[in-house]
Amino acid sequence: MLSGVDHDVPDGIGMARLAWTRLPTADGEGAGPSTSAVADGELLSAAAMESLDYEVIENYAYREEQAQRSKFWVPYYVMLKWLFSLLIGVGTGLAAIFINLAVENFSGWKYTATFAIIKHSYFVGFFVYTVFNLALVFSSVYIVTNFAPAAAGSGIPEIKGYLNGVDTHGILLFRTLVGKIFGSIGSVGGGLALGKEGPLVHTGACIASLLGQGGSAKYHLSSRWVRIFESDRDRRDLVTCGCAAGVAAAFRAPVGGVLFALEEVTSWWRSHLMWRVFFTSAVVAVVVRSAMNWCNSGKCGHFGAGGFIIWDISGGQEDYSxxxxxxxxxxxxxxxxxxxxxxxxxxxxxxxxxxxxxxxxxxxxxxxxxxxSLVTSTISFVLPLLRKCSPCPxxxxxxxxxxxxxxxxxxxxxxxxxxxxxxxxxxxxxxxxxxxxxxxxxxxxxxxxxxxxxxxxxxxxxxxxxxxxxxxxxxxxxxxxxxxxxxxxxxxxxxxxxxxxxxxxxxxxxxxxxxxxxxxxxxxxxxxxxxxxxxxxxxxxxxxxxxxxxxxxxxxxxxxxxxxxxxxxxxxxRGIPLLDSRPKQVMRNMNARDACKNQKVVCLPRVSRVVDIVSVLRTNKHNGFPVVDRGLNGESVIGLILRSHLLVLLQAKVDFQNSPFPCGPGVLNRHNLSDFVKPASSKGKSIDDIHLTEDELGLYLDLAPFLNPSPYVVPEDMSLAKVYNLFRQLGLRHIFVVPRPSRVVGLITRKDLLLEEDSNNVMAELPSTSV
Ligand code: ATP
Structure with missing residues (x-):
């Protein structure tokens, strides 16, 4: 047996049923929310990051869950996606209005007070102006350092990373959202040389993610009925909508928002998503416009005339030579x-x-x-004093x-x-x-x-x-x-x-x-x-x-x-391992095997001893392990098991068995199916939190029902550039490198994939196996 030992990639016999490359499927059930925040927003390290799982894990649990879904599930799922797009638009629009309203009013009060005072004394005016700015900046930095470290900066690099497949802990938490909103008000209102537009993109992403996970469980603000979008794939779609909404709200530029999401942040796109992003941006435009109309009549204090970016320069140069x-x-x-x-x-x-x-x-x-803040206030107040005034036209x-x-x-x-x-x-x-x-x-x-x-x-x-x-x-x-x-x-x-x-x-x-x-x-x-x-x-x-x-x-x-x-x-x-849109030139001359040279693959046998699983999880930080089975033809890989799923199994203990032989499916009724359907992230769970007795450690666990039986596989001599493109385009987390297979069981062409379509269009939204 191979329990917990380093093991070379086994022979590719039996791998024919594993896909070499597959068409991207539409959906999967996935990870729960990030539950921990980084201690210091600046000190994000690779250790604070984990890849997202966009893959559909088609294990027994997944199939069983598919079978249990009622016929109303499909329309409910699609309707909820559109509803969420609407809510993200409304939420981001309202957040943008709130931020602008607060910033404009704080700035308005600051300048009104300063201008009133400088009529009598420039020195006192300077003092009031500086203290006002200092108080706002202090509030901002205090919130960020003590309450929401991940709210520092614009958040766009982290969101870009998220949509590239890397989850930075803490970036989409409720407190990050709150920190971002109130922190932006302080930093922008305090006159620093920065803007609120980048933070609005992050705010939109947080709102989208929190809505997708049904609220914040930590602050008891969550609702079960909307917790249908817990997969990384669905959350990625929602976060994309949130980013577009953020730009649309920041600049009142709905089309710009859609294009920003497409060009700058997401590495992955599809037409269904485009429509929803478009819809969300349009909703934002309507919400912001309604607020502006309402505020124009003076109901919002200093906000109205100068708030929100819209620099209409029509009336200027209309042609050019x-x-x-x-x-x-x-x-x-x-x-x-x-x-x-x-x-x-x-x-x-x-x-x-x-x-x-x-x-x-x-x-x-x-x-x-x-x-x-002090330096900025001094420069912005003192330098204009040195200038001469000009007459108005x-x-x-x-x-x-x-x-x-x-x-x-x-x-x-x-x-x-x-x-x-x-x-x-x-x-x-x-x-x-x-x-x-x-x-x-x-x-x-x-x-x-x-x-x-x-x-x-x-x-x-x-x-x-x-x-x-x-x-x-x-x-x-x-x-x-x-x-x-x-x-x-x-x-x-x-x-x-x-x-x-x-x-x-x-x-x-x-x-x-x-x-x-x-x-x-x-x-x-x-x-x-x-x-x-x-x-x-x-x-x-x-x-x-x-x-x-x-x-x-x-x-x-x-x-x-x-x-x-x-x-x-x-x-x-920040150590975010972004995959650029194109592979490096040198990758064309390398192959898949070169990328994992000298690597000893840590595998688990299909029926593993509990003590061995614990030992593997303790000694390795990896999040995925190939599972091998010994049959009549020797050893073959039967799939990939995620660390998070192993942790769920070890914690639940209900599948431990005395026998070292496979037990087959049927064990799932003892579990909450969603724990295995979702490629739940191991964030927040650690092997050190699981306590097992001596007796339990001596038992066995059959991993077959819980593993991903069809992970992506490439032959060892495939060029690394090709692997790169595959990895990035499909948003993969793990890819198996196997020897060249000895035989082909079939060949699929475009025509094999043009199956008779169910007339219902909404099916295109759903995971491949559910349609
Ligand atoms: P991610 O961090 O993207 O969520 P992961 O945690 O599964 O994925 P890492 O442990 O971060 O993967 O990977 C670090 C290195 O270890 C990589 O070079 C990878 O190829 C290698 N690696 C990953 N899983 C295994 C494994 N089961 N056996 C041996 N090497 C592995």
Missing amino acids: YQELFPMAIIGVIGGLLGALFNQLTLYITKWRRTYLHKKGKRVQIFEACLI QLDTNSGIECPHPPGTDGNFVNFYCSKDREYNDLATIFFNTQDDAIRNLFSAKTFHEYSAQSLITFLVMFYSLAVVTFGTAVPAGQFVPGIMIGSTYGRLVGMFVVKFYKKLNIEEGTYALLGAASFLGGSMRMTVSLCVIMVEITNNLKLLPLIMLVLLVSKAVGDFFNEGLYEEQARL
Whole structure:
């Protein structure tokens, strides 16, 4: 017997029934929620991660469960999926409204109080402004460090990892959701150089995951009747909807949300999912719009006029000449260079933080965030004081220019340290303002030149530095808005230059600011299609589409020349083993056997002694074990058993038997079927928590009814590149490498798979074996 001993991959006899490659099936029942949070959001390590199981484990339990399902199960399942898409849209939309409402109101109170006080004393005004910011940032960092460590950062690298097949513990917990929402309010309201858009993507994903698991069991907020989507496959679909909803809510860009999920986060896609994601994004758009309409009448305090990103620059430059393409391409190059530099600097700083700073504990993290808040407040208050004010243009209803009245509160242009009422301070207009208003100002496409080059350069240098330093602090932080602000500043600078150079053309600086924003995001995040659509949706100007496409392509190409995109770099730094869309070149010259050279496969015999199973689980950290059976023809692999299933069996003890011979199926009525149908994750369960007596350790366990009888198998000489593609496209967790089989029992072609379809369309949604 092979109990608990290292064992080479057995001969492939009997493997013919195991699939070489299989069509992806639609569904499976899967892992429960993550139950543990990482101790420190920064210190995520590979050990804190585990792969997800997207595979359908077609064991006896699965088949039995399929047989027990009533005929109403299928419509119920499909209906619930759509209902959940709706709920995710509503939930994310409401969360976005809440965050925006809180941020706008906090900012509104802060600026109103500060502007009222500086009429009497600038020093006291500065003090109040700084303390207000400090209090908000402190609340944010305190929540994150003490309550929800996984809420730090944007969360996009972790969600990207999740949708790539890696579960980082703690990222989708209820407390992470709460931490993300309240933390974002503090960090964004506190004026740090970061945005709320990335965190909203994470918020949408958390809402989706929590809904999918029927609420939070830990906080007794769960409901059994909706707990139908516990499989990793279903949760992945819901989380994809959540991500799209997050972007749709953050930018009020529903199509951009769908494309963001498709291009940036998920590695896996299918048309049914596309429809649901589309539906969720549309729901978000409706929810957000309803709230905006309601709030516009002044019911929501400072929220309404300036809340939510929508920078409608229609009325600006509607056409472009070919001469402008060159400066626009230059904007793309600058975006690529500055974006790549941003990625590199943030990578170094994050590494340094992890190695030297954050290891010292929560207090250091809190102190760091508060210090950055003080520096940010000082820079944003003091630098505008050094600028001279400019007179407002003649108030012209068509120009849309809103010079401050009353000074500095609501208007886009801020009257700050100006001697006259009808003057504005251009640096304060972008520095001493809410982010959304600042961007609206930078994008504004009006007939006069609102900003001096000196102010724009000052802002660019200072804000870029602040954004780099702020990235990686222990607060929820998105990079979209800082990226847009940085990009629109140098875009506008280029625009000013072009206006001077091509005097005869109708050129708007605001248009160049928009292109600059797109170029920086393209250069840093390396998104193209989704970003392009998001930019068009938020500016409401379709005519600029070709220009945005141009700068995005240039900036991405330039950025790619230097390093990887921001999220990929950060994911790698956090130890998330992301599988890129393409295998490395070297894999073409390697085969499957090379990838597992010198590996001694740890197998379990079909009927194992309990003591041997315990020993294998104690001495190995692996989550899957091949199961072998000894027959007349020698030894053959009969499937794969998951660690989590072994733990369930050891804990339940009901299948222990005295006999070392197979007992066959029929034992399942003693179990909760779902424990074996779901490829339940072993998170939260440990072999050390299971206590067995001496007698129990001497008994036997037949693993056959619980194993996955058809795991994916590849021949040892298949190229590693091909294995890679298979692994990634099917979202696999384990793949067996076997010797070349000696005979073929059949051959399947496309035509063999075109079976007579049941007329019911909804069947396509279901696991292959259930239809
Ligand atoms: P995941 O961590 O993705 O959930 P896993 O825990 O089953 O999967 P790991 O233990 O993390 O797998 O894999 C680490 C290394 O051990 C890999 O090189 C893998 O090929 C190898 N490995 C995994 N399972 C076994 C096994 N049963 N016997 C021998 N080597 C294994």
